[in-house]
Amino acid sequence: MGQKKCPHCGKWSSWNMNLTDRCEHCGQPLGGKDLENQERREQEQLKNKEDWLFAIKETDSSFVASLKKIGNFFYTIFMAIISFILWLIAALPG
Numbered sequence: 421m422g423q424k425k426c427p428h429c430g431k432w433s434s435w436n437m438n439l440t441d442r443c444e445h446c447g448q449p450l451g452g453k454d455l456e457n458q459e460r461r462e463q464e465q466l467k468n469k470e471d472w473l474f475a476i477k478e479t480d481s482s483f484v485a486s487l488k489k490i491g492n493f494f495y496t497i498f499m500a501i502i503s504f505i506l507w508l509i510a511a512l513p514g
C-alpha cells in the first residue's frame with residue numbers, strides 16, 4: 421500500500437502498486453504513461469500471436485487446426501532444444 425501522484429489531476433492518491441488502480445480524486449488510472457506502455461506491449465504481443473504461423477483461426481477447418489497444433493508442438497520442442505544447446509555453450513568453460 422503506497423501513494424502515487426496522479427498523472428491526471430496531480431493529487432496524491434493511495435494505490436496498491438497496481439498500474440490499473442484509479443485515482444481516488446478524479447477516477448483516472450494512476451498508471452498514466454506506464455499503463456499506456458504496458459497496454460501497448462500487451463496489444464503487440466496479442467498481434468504477434470495472431471500473426472504467428474501456427475495460430476489457429478476460427479476459419480480454419482479441423483484438419484488445418486490439427487496440422488497447426490502439430491506444427492506448434494514441434495516448434496516448441498525445437499526451440500527448447502535450441503535454448504538447451506545455447507545454455508550448454510554458455511555453461512561450458514572457456
Ligand SMILES: [Zn+2]
Binds near residue numbers: 426431443447448
Ligand atoms: Zn487524479
